[in-house]
Amino acid sequence: MKTTIALICLMILTGLNLSCENEDGPDPDLKPKQIEVTPETRQLIDSDNQFGFELMQKIVESQDETKNTMISPVSVSLALAMTYNGAAGETQKEMEETLHLNGLSPSQINESYKSLMESLLNVDKKVTMEIANSIWYREGFDVEQDFIDVNEKYYAAEVSPLDFGKPESVDIINDWVAEKTHDKIPKIIEKIDPMDVMFLINALYFNGKWKYQFDKEKTAEEPFYLQDGSEIETDMMVTETDLRYHRNDLFQAVELPYGRGNYSMVCFLPAQDHQPDDIIAAMDNENWNQWMGNLDTTGIELHLPKFKFEYKKKLNEMLKLLGMEVAFDPTKSDFSGINPNREDLYISEVLHKTFVEVDEKGTEAAAVTSVTVTVTSVGGGGPMVLRFDRPFVFAIREVTTNTIVFMGKLMEPDKSS
Numbered sequence: 001m002k003t004t005i006a007l008i009c010l011m012i013l014t015g016l017n018l019s020c021e022n023e024d025g026p027d028p029d030l031k032p033k034q035i036e037v038t039p040e041t042r043q044l045i046d047s048d049n050q051f052g053f054e055l056m057q058k059i060v061e062s063q064d065e066t067k068n069t070m071i072s073p074v075s076v077s078l079a080l081a082m083t084y085n086g087a088a089g090e091t092q093k094e095m096e097e098t099l100h101l102n103g104l105s106p107s108q109i110n111e112s113y114k115s116l117m118e119s120l121l122n123v124d125k126k127v128t129m130e131i132a133n134s135i136w137y138r139e140g141f142d143v144e145q146d147f148i149d150v151n152e153k154y155y156a157a158e159v160s161p162l163d164f165g166k167p168e169s170v171d172i173i174n175d176w177v178a179e180k181t182h183d184k185i186p187k188i189i190e191k192i193d194p195m196d197v198m199f200l201i202n203a204l205y206f207n208g209k210w211k212y213q214f215d216k217e218k219t220a221e222e223p224f225y226l227q228d229g230s231e232i233e234t235d236m237m238v239t240e241t242d243l244r245y246h247r248n249d250l251f252q253a254v255e256l257p258y259g260r261g262n263y264s265m266v267c268f269l270p271a272q273d274h275q276p277d278d279i280i281a282a283m284d285n286e287n288w289n290q291w292m293g294n295l296d297t298t299g300i301e302l303h304l305p306k307f308k309f310e311y312k313k314k315l316n317e318m319l320k321l322l323g324m325e326v327a328f329d330p331t332k333s334d335f336s337g338i339n340p341n342r343e344d345l346y347i348s349e350v351l352h353k354t355f356v357e358v359d360e361k362g363t364e365a366a367a368v369t370s371v372t373v374t375v376t377s378v379g380g381g382g383p384m385v386l387r388f389d390r391p392f393v394f395a396i397r398e399v400t401t402n403t404i405v406f407m408g409k410l411m412e413p414d415k416s417s
Contacts, residue, residue: 084109346373
């Protein structure tokens with residue numbers, strides 16, 4: 001009897017110890033999970049980042065500089081990569097140059113994108129990262145089986161024929177988009193033109209919990225100074241902790257990790273004589289890698305505004321300016337990899353939509369890119385106070401691969417773009 005009681009007591013004590021360890025002991029997932037990539041995938045990541053910098057630069061040059069803006073280089077690259085599998089000749093060459101994929105064979109490009117997508121998923125239980133691809137083509141339109149097979153194999157693309165003549169086709173595609181973005185982006189297309197024969201769509205969803213969460217009780221209204229010099233009141237979150245930080249003549253940057261640290265948001269506060277667009281203009285692989293390498297841990301009292309906005313942009317002109325012209329030209333484009341019997345296939349639209357919300361718990365973001373293929377005819381010391389109280393630039397990246405998933409600029413916290 002005494003032995004039984006002793007065993008029961010021991011089991012209870014053991015259970016209590018296990019409970020304490022789970023609640024108060026060290027988290028085994030405090031450090032980022034190291035993601036190993038091949039040299040080809042490393043080259044692809046650098047290419048995607050550089051393409052993202054250049055695309056963002058062209059976008060901010062083309063629009064009102066006070067507009068909240070965010071893109072996902074990964075989403076745009078994946079949608080264009082699926083389309084690239086149907087390109088040939090000068091069309092294929094220009095797409096390679098625009099996406100900085102020179103030096104990689106088509107098989108290396110596809111293998112590397114497959115590896116990258118797999119690497120970005122399931123590295124942190126406190127971060128949800130989801131990537132989905134789909135191809136929708138007009139029922140009765142002949143599509144090369146190799147084109148379908150490659151996109152299914154390497155991009156896990158869901159390929160479906162649809163009767164584009166029926167109004168519900170728009171709803172079917174948009175319902176897929178809404179589901180894959182957890183309803184953050186409810187639709188990507190408004191209508192289907194009679195000449196549209198294919199939509200190639202990437203959907204990306206991100207939801208990360210801050211490693212060091214902000215205390216809701218400390219959130220308070222504070223001034224935010226707009227670019228024109230006016231002032232508004234906005235909800236400012238506050239935390240005091242050790243964060244990686246870097247300062248130069250252009251900006252102050254701070255990195256906020258999510259979960260175990262594989263993903264982070266890097267926020268760039270322009271120097272007093274600079275604006276967010278100055279930072280964006282300076283972004284390239286060399287500067288980015290140097291900036292990230294210079295981040296160093298220091299104690300910071302951080303003031304960061306809560307914000308939420310949506311963004312939408314047609315990317316045709318930006319992509320043409322970056323060198324991808326032939327793909328949009330109905331008289332010169334070559335998408336014989338999609339259908340070798342049709343010489344009139346071309347890209348009529350590349351549409352990009354994003355959503356982001358930042359609060360005390362973390363960040364929720366989503367992106368969708370749609371490529372429409374059309375025919376031309378029927379057929380240090382104490383804590384430093386850092387206040388993000390004026391427009392700034394932000395980026396969400398995977399730390400160990402340095403993959404930039406989102407990049408944007410916040411011009412006004414309470415303004416939807």
